[in-house]
Amino acid sequence: MKAVYKRELKSYFTSVTGFLFLAFLMVVVGIYFTTYHLYYGYPYFSYTLSSSAFIYLLAVPVLTMRVLAEERHQRTDQLLFTSPKSLTSIVMGKYGALLSVLLIAVGIFCGYPLILTQFGEVNLAMAYTAILGFFLLGAACISVGMFLSSLTESQVIAAILTFLTLFFSYMLSTLESFLSPSALTSFLGLAGILFLLFLLYFFLAKNLVIALLGLIVSEFLLCLLYAVKSTLFEGLLAKLLSALNLFVHFGNLANGILDGAEILYFLSVILFFVFLTIRSLDQRRFS
Amino acid sequence: MIEVKNLMKKYGDHIAVKHLDFCLEKGKIYGFLGPNGAGKSTTMNMITGCIAPTQGEVRIGGADIVEQPQTAKRMLGYLPEIPPLYPDMTIREYLDFVMELKEVKKAERKEMGDRLMERLGLTELSHRLIKNLSKGYRQRVGLAQALVGDPEVIILDEPTVGLDPRQMVEIRSLIQELGENHTVILSSHILSEVQEVCDEILIISKGELVAWGTPKELEERFHSVNSIHATIKGTENGAEKILKAIGIGNQFTIQEREEGYVEVEFEATEEQDLRETLFYACAMSKMPIIALSQTQVSLEQVFMELTSEHREENLETAKEETERDDLEQPEEEASESDVDALKKETDIKPQLAHYLLEEEKEEEV
Numbered sequence: 001m002k003a004v005y006k007r008e009l010k011s012y013f014t015s016v017t018g019f020l021f022l023a024f025l026m027v028v029v030g031i032y033f034t035t036y037h038l039y040y041g042y043p044y045f046s047y048t049l050s051s052s053a054f055i056y057l058l059a060v061p062v063l064t065m066r067v068l069a070e071e072r073h074q075r076t077d078q079l080l081f082t083s084p085k086s087l088t089s090i091v092m093g094k095y096g097a098l099l100s101v102l103l104i105a106v107g108i109f110c111g112y113p114l115i116l117t118q119f120g121e122v123n124l125a126m127a128y129t130a131i132l133g134f135f136l137l138g139a140a141c142i143s144v145g146m147f148l149s150s151l152t153e154s155q156v157i158a159a160i161l162t163f164l165t166l167f168f169s170y171m172l173s174t175l176e177s178f179l180s181p182s183a184l185t186s187f188l189g190l191a192g193i194l195f196l197l198f199l200l201y202f203f204l205a206k207n208l209v210i211a212l213l214g215l216i217v218s219e220f221l222l223c224l225l226y227a228v229k230s231t232l233f234e235g236l237l238a239k240l241l242s243a244l245n246l247f248v249h250f251g252n253l254a255n256g257i258l259d260g261a262e263i264l265y266f267l268s269v270i271l272f273f274v275f276l277t278i279r280s281l282d283q284r285r286f287s
Numbered sequence: 288m289i290e291v292k293n294l295m296k297k298y299g300d301h302i303a304v305k306h307l308d309f310c311l312e313k314g315k316i317y318g319f320l321g322p323n324g325a326g327k328s329t330t331m332n333m334i335t336g337c338i339a340p341t342q343g344e345v346r347i348g349g350a351d352i353v354e355q356p357q358t359a360k361r362m363l364g365y366l367p368e369i370p371p372l373y374p375d376m377t378i379r380e381y382l383d384f385v386m387e388l389k390e391v392k393k394a395e396r397k398e399m400g401d402r403l404m405e406r407l408g409l410t411e412l413s414h415r416l417i418k419n420l421s422k423g424y425r426q427r428v429g430l431a432q433a434l435v436g437d438p439e440v441i442i443l444d445e446p447t448v449g450l451d452p453r454q455m456v457e458i459r460s461l462i463q464e465l466g467e468n469h470t471v472i473l474s475s476h477i478l479s480e481v482q483e484v485c486d487e488i489l490i491i492s493k494g495e496l497v498a499w500g501t502p503k504e505l506e507e508r509f510h511s512v513n514s515i516h517a518t519i520k521g522t523e524n525g526a527e528k529i530l531k532a533i534g535i536g537n538q539f540t541i542q543e544r545e546e547g548y549v550e551v552e553f554e555a556t557e558e559q560d561l562r563e564t565l566f567y568a569c570a571m572s573k574m575p576i577i578a579l580s581q582t583q584v585s586l587e588q589v590f591m592e593l594t595s596e597h598r599e600e601n602l603e604t605a606k607e608e609t610e611r612d613d614l615e616q617p618e619e620e621a622s623e624s625d626v627d628a629l630k631k632e633t634d635i636k637p638q639l640a641h642y643l644l645e646e647e648k649e650e651e652v
Contacts, residue, residue: 003387007373014375079371079432082335083388084360285339287298 001085004093008067009100017062018101024059025105028052033112043122045113046130050254053134053247056141057166063101064145065159067094068277072153081285091146091278098142106135126256133253136266140246141166143273150280172245176238183233187226190237194218288313288440288470289334294343296329296494303329304494307343313439316466318485319474320590326494327474328368331444334472335365347440361390364438368445370429374418378409378428381417382435389436403431406461422449430458434465441465443473447480459484478590490593497593515561515581517551518544521574526551529568533561548577 012018032048071077080090113127144165149158179185195215202211226233242248249266252259294307304326311317319327332338334345336352336359345352350359373381382400391399404410407427412420417428426449433441446462447455462484465471475481481488482502490498490505498505519526523541526549530539539553553561562579569576 003384006387007376007384011373011375074371074373075367075369076371076373078332078335078337078365078367079385079388081337082360082363082365083385084357084390085388086357285337286341 001089001093001096004080004085004090005096005100008094008097012063012097012101017066021059021063021101022105024055024062025052026108028055029109029112037112037116041119043116043120044256045116045122045127046254046256048112049109049130049134050250053137053250053254054170056138057163057170060138060141060145060166061159061162063098064142064149064162065155066149067098067146068150068281069152069155069158073155077281087278087281091274091281095143095146095274095277098146099139102135102138102142106131106138109134123256129256129258130254132258133250133262136253136263136270137246137250140266140269140273143270143277144246147273147277147280150277166246169244169246172241173248176241176245179237179241181235181238183226183230183236186233186235186237187222187230190233190240191219191222193240194222288348289472290344290346291330291334292344292346294330294333294345295341296326296333296338297341302494304333304340307491307494307496309489309496309499311470311472313470314466314468315486316462316471316473316484318481318488319472319491320476320478320481320488321474321491322476325491327491328444329494330491331365331442331472331474332367335363335442336360337365337367361436362439364433364435364441366429366433366441366443366446368448370425371432372417372425372428375416377414377416378404378420378431379413381428382431385432385435389438391436399435403434406434407431408457423451423454426450426454426458430461438469440470440472443471445474445476447475447477455480490590492593514552514554515565515579517565517576517580518578519549519551519569519574519576520547521549521569521572522547523549525572525574529565529572529574533564533568535561 012021029048029052032051033045036042036047036051037045068077071080081087109131110128113122113124113131116122116127117124145158145162148161148165149155152158152161179189198211198215198218201214202208205211246266246269249262252262289309289311291307291309291311294304295302296304307330319330321327329338333340334347334352336345336356339353345359347359348362350362352359373384376384379400382403383396386396386399401410404413407430409424409427409431412424417425420428426446430443430446433443443462447458450458459480462471462473466484466486473481473484485502487499487501488505489496519529523543526541530541530551530553535553539551542550544550560581562581566576566579
């Protein structure tokens with residue numbers, strides 16, 4: 001794990017990606033910091049962070065696109081897979097290196113609230129809670145990016161996939177507001193989601209029978225449930241979609257509320273995608 | 288050292304490797320020989336744990352590569368077809384990374400790195416970025432990587448591809464050196480290389496092991512038959528008479544090349560030298576031999592034969608050879624044609640005498 005971690009971290013700074021990632025974050029946060037705090041004199045650092053969160057859409061794909069795709073492309077994954085290190089420790093090393101780059105940026109942001117204290121009263125606890133939220137959001141985005149990078153051999157495809165996924169997640173809150181909270185909408189939405197899930201399963205596992213069977217059975221159950229108790233569906237789709245929206249979960253933390261549920265949410269997203277990455281690498285050995 | 292049992296790999300419907308079974312001993316150099324796409328790399332990838340087998344098992348020094356990967360992989364050094372190099376690292380950094388990955392103790396790293404670079408002639412380039420190295424040097428770095436930690440088993444997938452002839456010789460002598468106290472498996476589609484370097488050769492074709500033995504054994508086993516080529520001054524009929532007389536049967540070709548000269552070609556087993564018999568037979572019937580040559584059948588032809596489309600007949604005997612108890616008694620394996628040829632040999636002398644007697648009678652008349 002340490003060997004992979006060290007090599008990976010170093011590679012971000014012998015190439016342009018690490019600097020580019022940091023530059024994206026620093027520039028955007030710097031601009032908002034200057035306008036909000038230095039120019040207009042707002043005392044809440046969280047304003048800057050919630051306005052800057054969108055930059056992850058661009059910065060994370062740049063950072064994560066090569067992490068596993070490039071190993072596969074250069075065939076260096078064969079070196080890793082034939083070494084006595086386990087897949088888990090390899091992936092943890094990689095993820096650790098990615099987090100370290102993010103931590104450099106977050107470490108610098110930690111100094112910003114202190115600058116503000118020079119000009120007046122600042123609630124540091126709120127500011128640092130926001131920074132923690134910003135870090136967790138970034139860490140979750142990175143885990144998504146790492147997983148998508150493990151799926152392909154091409155950096156470009158990995159970057160585009162990551163951007164699209166994060167963009168979709170980011171746009172969900174706008175999308176949600178168009179949806180009516182009626183039971184029928186939820187029902188149709190869920191039916192659609194089930195269809196997409198089994199379509200995805202079919203593309204990954206290439207097993208038409210199981211995919212079709214699973215789809216029919218689950219759609220039937222859904223219909224049955226809707227026929228029996230349609231009130232259950234009211235507002236369900238919105239709840240489901242908000243679970244997929246990483247950025248909305250940053251909201252509470254950004255407002256300075258140290259919400260355990262939100263922290264748990266981010267940690268489970270991270271764990272889920274790290275686990276998926278390990279599974280996807282392992283799966284590749286069998287295909 | 289390496290046990291492979293009933294190993295199989297399927298890619299969708301395509302079977303890349305089917306039912307491989309072998310057990311490799313310590314301290315020998317083994318060569319996997321086969322045309323491109325025969326399943327050599329797939330087999331090596333499965334032995335090293337890079338990809339998982341669809342069926343079967345691989346044991347390295349007793350440790351199963353799937354069940355106990357850590358133990359098994361500690362004994363392995365692997366150079367894949369494309370050396371797994373990070374282009375943005377220097378050779379020194381790269382080797383340090385591999386040493387850390389392979390759990391070489393920190394105190395030993397510096398010395399081991401120096402020794403490996405010295406051995407592969409990389410010392411002067413230690414601070415060059417790998418992306419700036421030529422193909423030959425990259426291959427050497429890849430080889431150095433495989434030797435990190437002095438593993439007991441070294442697996443090299445086409446180690447000399449893309450090297451110039453001098454580098455090839457260097458790498459081959461290095462491999463021979465390694466073979467003294469390591470188990471080395473190398474794959475190649477270049478015959479002369481395998482023949483020169485390896486103690487034993489495993490010929491793989493279409494995912495199956497079709498033959499196994501030392502280079503000499505393979506040559507002997509499959510080519511007890513040599514081809515003899517002669518140009519004789521005389522007529523086709525005369526030549527045919529002689530050939531029949533010395534007991535070749537019908538397995539020969541006669542061609543008239545120029546006016547008054549015929550070219551004869553036939554096969555003979557290695558044990559009997561029919562050249563002499565032919566010479567006397569021709570001399571007796573006053574048909575001088577102008578040219579006579581014997582074609583030594585090389586391992587190349589064994590290889591071509593075993594890996595060609597029409598190898599079904601060979602397959603039967605070849606499969607038995609993988610059992611390896613035939614090593615001491617190659618005679619038992621002799622195919623029918625060999626037996627026939629041997630029988631004929633014993634018949635040669637009386638027949639020849641008979642023929643010569645007849646000639647004399649004709650002359651008398």
